[in-house]
Amino acid sequence: MSMDRRDFLKIIGLSTVAGGIGGAGLLELRKGTAEASSAPHGRNKGSGSTLAMVIDVRKLESPDQYKRCIDACHKAHNVPDFGNPKDEIKWIWTDDFEHTFPGAGHEYVAEEVEKKQFLLLCNQCEKPACVRVCPTQATFKRASDGIVMMDYHRCIGCRFCMAACPFGARSFNWRDPRTAPNLQNPANLNPKFPTRMKGVVEKCNFCAERLREGLEPACVEACKDTKAIVFGNLDDPKSEVREMLRTHYTIQRKPELGTNPRLFYVIGG
Ligand code: SF4
Ligand code: SF4
Ligand code: SF4
Numbered sequence: 001m002s003m004d005r006r007d008f009l010k011i012i013g014l015s016t017v018a019g020g021i022g023g024a025g026l027l028e029l030r031k032g033t034a035e036a037s038s039a040p041h042g043r044n045k046g047s048g049s050t051l052a053m054v055i056d057v058r059k060l061e062s063p064d065q066y067k068r069c070i071d072a073c074h075k076a077h078n079v080p081d082f083g084n085p086k087d088e089i090k091w092i093w094t095d096d097f098e099h100t101f102p103g104a105g106h107e108y109v110a111e112e113v114e115k116k117q118f119l120l121l122c123n124q125c126e127k128p129a130c131v132r133v134c135p136t137q138a139t140f141k142r143a144s145d146g147i148v149m150m151d152y153h154r155c156i157g158c159r160f161c162m163a164a165c166p167f168g169a170r171s172f173n174w175r176d177p178r179t180a181p182n183l184q185n186p187a188n189l190n191p192k193f194p195t196r197m198k199g200v201v202e203k204c205n206f207c208a209e210r211l212r213e214g215l216e217p218a219c220v221e222a223c224k225d226t227k228a229i230v231f232g233n234l235d236d237p238k239s240e241v242r243e244m245l246r247t248h249y250t251i252q253r254k255p256e257l258g259t260n261p262r263l264f265y266v267i268g269g
Helices: 005-011 024-038 063-076 129-133 160-164 208-212 218-222 240-247
Strands: 051-056 092-096 117-121 139-141 148-150 229-233 263-266
Touching (some): 051 240, 063 117, 063 218, 129 139, 129 160, 218 229, 229 240, 240 263
Parallel strands (some): 051 263
Antiparallel strands (some): 092 117, 139 148
16 A cells, blocks of 8 residues: 555654645745745754765775665655656766766866766755745755755646756656556555656655654665765764764865755765
């Protein structure tokens, strides 16, 4: 049995809006989101946390390790696979240095960095360009932890968010995802996560539904042995992410665009 929307909203912590999306609960949520967006240093003012991730690419060495992370995410979230690039839906994927950090290179970049593949996902930006342009607030920044969420039922498929996101982090369902070959086998379906429909956009949600259950993001868990991905609360000086940021030189993708990604990379040293 698949999960309905009410259950899903409960799990991701939006139970106050489940009874009437667009009602008072949602207004409160948006108010909080606006406050969070304007909080000093991008912290979520008056709330618990600002979630962030640090990926130490030096610790991801084989294509198998990347694949494990990607497969775990896509399986956990019933991401459809039609087997062709035109219909591709991706929550987490890889690309090379030049496409990941355009403008950051120079002719003497270390060969190992130049040849490296980088894990990419939604940057969970502090100032998300996608949220700013969405006419229905189907995508919104959650006040409690800064996750940029999707409400699939509010999405009208205008794709403004895709045009606005500078990171290619969003995918559009040109086809009914429920007909994808990989989702025909019940063994591949996660009944705890809703499948989507044709005409809506989707992306990484920082595993909001797993966090609610006290679990780590699926990609973090999948490559736990490598210790390559650290996830946690940016507002807590004692958190592992803060420790990583304190002790390593980290970079963000396209910082010049001002979205302030909550995803940081250790690429060398
Ligand atoms: S990476 Fe793109 S989709 Fe994700 S929060 Fe930033 S602007 Fe939005
Ligand atoms: S495609 Fe959906 S989420 Fe994106 S801007 Fe339009 S309504 Fe908002
Ligand atoms: S944080 Fe969760 S949703 Fe995002 S890429 Fe990792 S597994 Fe996928």
